[in-house]
Amino acid sequence: MRGEHNRQAGRQAGPQLYADVTAKIVAELEAGRVPWVQPWDGAKAGLGLPRNAATANAYSGINILILWSAVIERGFTVQNWLTFRQALSLGGHVRKGEKGVTLVYADRFTPKAERERAAADGDEARSIPFLKRFTVFNVAQCDGLPDDLLAPPAILPESETVPAAEALITATGAAFHVGGAMAFYMPSLDCIEVPPQAAFHEPVNYYRTCFHELGHWTGHPSRLARDLSGRFGSRAYAAEELVAEMASAFVCAALGIVPTVRHADYIASWLDLLRDDDRAIFRAASLASKAADFLLAFRAEGIEPGEGRAA
Known part of the structure; x- marks a missing residue:
């Protein structure tokens, strides 16, 4: 599992990822379900934005929709997530056989030829936007983590x-x-x-x-x-x-x-x-x-x- 995670963590996401995520959202809309309005009344996790359990940072953009969907579909009780390595760094580990959730990270890349052209012409190099994909696991899929990471956040009355x-x-x-x-x-x-x-x-x-x-x-x-x-x-x-x-x-x-x-x-x-x-x-x-x-x-x-x- 660790090797698979390492391969996925830095993998550049091609056009297929855009197509796959969009196809899922289109299918939800066609069925009359709106991905950003989840059926929270039947959810086991409390309402809120998904967060990284190691950094406490909230996820953003399309990753919110992806993680909300995973929480509802898979019945997780908390909205805290970790990468494979983050779980290890916190003294825990992802249980064998657990399936992660693929998220995306926007980045930019400047090809070598473009850097050389910009240097020769004396102007600014143009970078190319792309997505990287990485895998996260819900803390409920891990063992050995500190208890406070497994506790649901306080819900506003x-x-x-x-x-x-x-x-x-x-x-x-x-x-x-x-x-x-x-x-x-x-x-x-x-x-x-x-x-x-x-x-x-x-x-x-x-x-x-x-x-x-x-x-x-x-x-x-x-x-x-x-x-x-x-x-x-x-x-x-x-x-x-x-x-x-x-x-x-x-x-x-x-x-x-x-x-x-x-x-x-x-x-x-x-x-x-x-x-x-x-x-x-x-x-x-x-x-x-x-x-x-x-x-x-x-x-x-x-x-x-x-x-x-x-x-």
Whole structure:
């Protein structure tokens, strides 16, 4: 197993990996299941973002979707993961016969010929983006690890999730107008409008909607500077909605709020996008992680309400 892990850890991921991951997500969407909205009510693990047990860092991008799927499908009780070597470094080991989960890591490579060309021409060398694949194992697949790595994280009591959401929304300093019958973000005015909480059948949907619109808000030129110019029905519009949907799901999961699909009517356009471009879901998930991290940083950094933050 160790030799297999070492071979996989540094293996460059080719086009087939993009195709395989995208095909699985397309199949889920075609079946009416949304990969970033998992059936947490039947899960054995608590809601939250998957983390590396050795570093405590949260995984990001497409790896969140891959690990959420593995946790649900395989019935793991915690969302802590390790590489084969990390398990050994912590005094434990992966049990013989356990099957890991393949994740991806984005990197860039500058070919020798390009470096030589740049040196000769006196300009900057152009690097080529690519993915590396590596394998992780859930801590439940390991023996000999410290007990604290096997314990599920403390879950925020349900009675505290809404105050936490309210506090985060306020801390962003985003301009909110509560009223009307529609929820939207207006880039030209850099403001968000949402219906009053009483208009939602479930009060918590107000917060899910706010985080969806705040996902768009992070794309403003003064923040993460995404392309927000797409018109309704365009590929750019579908891509941005995909980013906002996943950003909302990631933020909700971090706060202990079960994510839901805010715009199920866009599933057809997402399917078109993913079928045409097998790297679209990787880009969208990466941008969604950046958006979620941007929003959650207000909570982590203790920014005072109304201060806001620019990238």
